[in-house]
Amino acid sequence: METLTELQWIFDVLTGCGLLWLAWSCLSSRNLHRAVVQFVSFGLLMSLAWVRLEAPDIALAEAAIGAGLTGALLMASLARLPLSGSADIRALKSAERIAGARLLQLLRNSLLFAFALFIIYAIFFLPPEFSGLREEVATEIENAGVRNPVTAVLLNFRGYDTFLELLVLLGALFGVRIVGMQPVRTSMTSEPVLNILASLLTPILILVAAYLLWIGTDGAGGAFQAGAVLGAGGVLLLLAGWRPARALMASPFRSLVLLGPLAFVFVAVLPLLSGRALLQYPPDSAGTLIVLLEIAATLSIGLTLCALFLNVSADDGEQP
Amino acid sequence: MNALLPYTLTGVGLFCLGLHALLTHPHLLRKILAVNVMGSGVFLILVALAKRSDSPVPDPVPQALVITGIVVAVAATALALNLLLGLAASSGKAELAEDLDE
Amino acid sequence: MAPMILTLPWGVALIVMPVVGALACYLFRRAAKPLGLMTVTVTALSAAGLALRTTRADSYHHAVGGWGAPLGIELYADGLSVLMLVATAIVACAISFYAARFFDDKEQARFWPLWLLLLTAMNALFLSRDLFNMYVALELTGLAAVALTALTGSQDALSGAIRYLLATMLGSLAYLLGVVFIYHGYGTLDLAMLGQLVESNPVTWLALGLVSAGLALKTALFPLHFWLPPAHASATPPVSAALSALVVKTAFYVLLRFWLEIFPSEGAAPAQLFGLLGCAAVFWGGVQALRARRLKLLIAYSTVMQIGYLFIAFPLGILLAWHGALYLLLSHALAKAAMFLAAGNVLYYGGHDRIADLDHVAQRLPLTVAAFALAGVSIMGLPPSGGFVAKWLLIQASLDTGQWWWTVPILAGSLVAAAYVFKVVGFAFTQAEAPQEAKLVPVSMQWTALVLAVAAIALGLIAPWTLTWLDVGDPFSGAVSR
Incomplete structure (x- = not known):
């Protein structure tokens, strides 16, 4: 040992x-x-x-x-x-x-060094025993609807953070639309290896995403990881030269990107009508609601990440 | 205390390395990398310090916070890269003009 | 009627409404303008509802998810939050109605989703008391603000935006590292609980140092203001108005909350440092504003200067000083938005904002020049404006605490502000030949600027009422008492 x-x-x-x-x-x-x-x-x-x-x-x-x-x-x-x-x-x-830059550099580096030392010094003053919020989470996990404590924190106890975080992702997408860069138009269709790889890997990645999503309620995994894997699959397809049809890129794309935030708004506001708090799931259906939220979030995250990669407002005829 | 020290110190080191690069490098892509490294440092400290107790189950809250942080970081990085590409396309440069004068 | 006002979840509406609006504007881009205007109006009504509720009852609590702190996140609004929310609502309404005329159709579709997300983020921040939740809200604010800065896509705007983004990311990371140490030192992320637990030790010093430095960078306190002038001067005028009037204040708000909960136990040295940096900001911002040759750059440096005033309240520390700082924040929000919108009118009219070539503007845009001059009155701090009340309170506080020397920068700053306001107004009255290609400025855009400027003046007249209202829920219990 x-x-x-x-x-x-x-x-x-x-x-x-x-x-x-x-x-x-x-x-x-x-x-x-x-x-x-x-x-x-x-x-x-x-x-x-x-x-x-x-x-x-x-x-x-x-x-x-x-x-x-x-x-x-x-x-x-x-x-x-x-x-x-x-x-x-x-x-x-x-x-x-x-001239003089050397001195400035020396000063800056020694300041940074002193800063690092102070952080390390402070670490030794932290209370030696730390449980954080572990006990609180452990007491309430039975009412959370999922057994993975990290998922419980992300989608139940601190679900409001996750909601805002989806909005951050959406904000980045809106921002990318503003800058409105030209899409990546490289002629990668002539790379057979990449094509084969993409056609082989994409279904596997979709399966992995589904698995991560499903396992996330009990074990390691969840919407963000699954969404990221889905996004990776999309990126791979884009790299292989696949371009979605314009019809697909228009409003279906936009609705799918919004699916996660919309589902969150819906699930968040609904309890208010029955006098409960924002995002307060009914105890018996918490598990189901969380899974639904995760599915919506996964699709949104995957698509948003893809769109961010495509570097383009992927939804209309504004750009060529 | 002993067991958590390697990763905590690494986190502190990453934060400071990133900060140093952010302040010194004029190239914007390098600055974006630097901010990401700093972020990794913060996340590492957050989770590494949570292992101070003997309990077999780690505190899940820091882990959830880090996952949120990683997604925020990738969103900011994507926006930064797009701004950078736009700037490079219109000015032909990937640096901020006054950086060398300051 | 009254009980309904007390029970409706206004705070929740302030967050959910703009989100729904943002999503709708993205989905139905052709209808973005009417949808956006509707959303902003409804959000403003929610802010009014919350204000009514807090004046009738007490502070607002809402445990999201029903968990409550420390496991969950609580929404919380006292007089201070409500003041910020109402100021945001008023300025946001004005900017929205201005933007509805200012932008062309293509820009409308890009502007509204981001603008409504920015509004969500700011509302969420003012309602938050959870340190990590504040981090996410700050990031959302920063990202949306940066994207809006880049709206025109010009080279200046892009380089201003990316500098702004790097600064705001660095600020957020410093803040987050501070929060990490707070969590590991005290095991909670709830600001109010933290206030009960906090004690003086190296962990606290480090955390507060990191949090303060990160937030000072985000609020552009001298010498960490370097990112502000390029970003605020190169953004399109309605966006500049939002950035200067509202966005820089978000980080100041978080810093103030931290200070009021935690710092009272923490000695006076950092307070003195903040005060000194504030003085330097007043001086530096003033000089740079005087030197500026472009109107929007001048207004941007004026913001650097006004931020400086806010920090002079820290070494004073008594209730009077905080009232003064908050009043300055409020009147600056109104006046600065008015100034940027007036500058927007000038740009719209003549296609440029060179101060030396502002001739003829006074004859062609009398309402705009009036708006700028009236906003200037508040920025200078002349009676009866809101700016006057703010500076009066600050001066009173420095005399009360026996620190008379802080009155010097406050009074000198007013003179400098007068100089740069008159510089602009003076040029506007020069007589010259008719300009080449002037564009007719819609009357509604001119009136919007004027209404904001008049509101900044009127703020001085309703001061007693506003100050009582600010104390609901006792947000300043952490103020130094003599």
């Missing part, structure tokens, strides 16, 4: 160092392409750290969203940036040569 904990400790230290090294090289490597690749590896190593911290729900979300979709977004954007990757480091180096 002793050696096992020691081994684990060594593993944790190594993971931590690996994370720091990947972050450092991602933020300072000369090549932006390499930086993005390192960022994705960073995300994957983060998932490993989450597993070690007994947070499988986050590990899934991190792998799908943090590493997967953010990585895809970064890659796609990088491909469309006019500048080559090394220009920024050159500019940085020339800026550093300016």
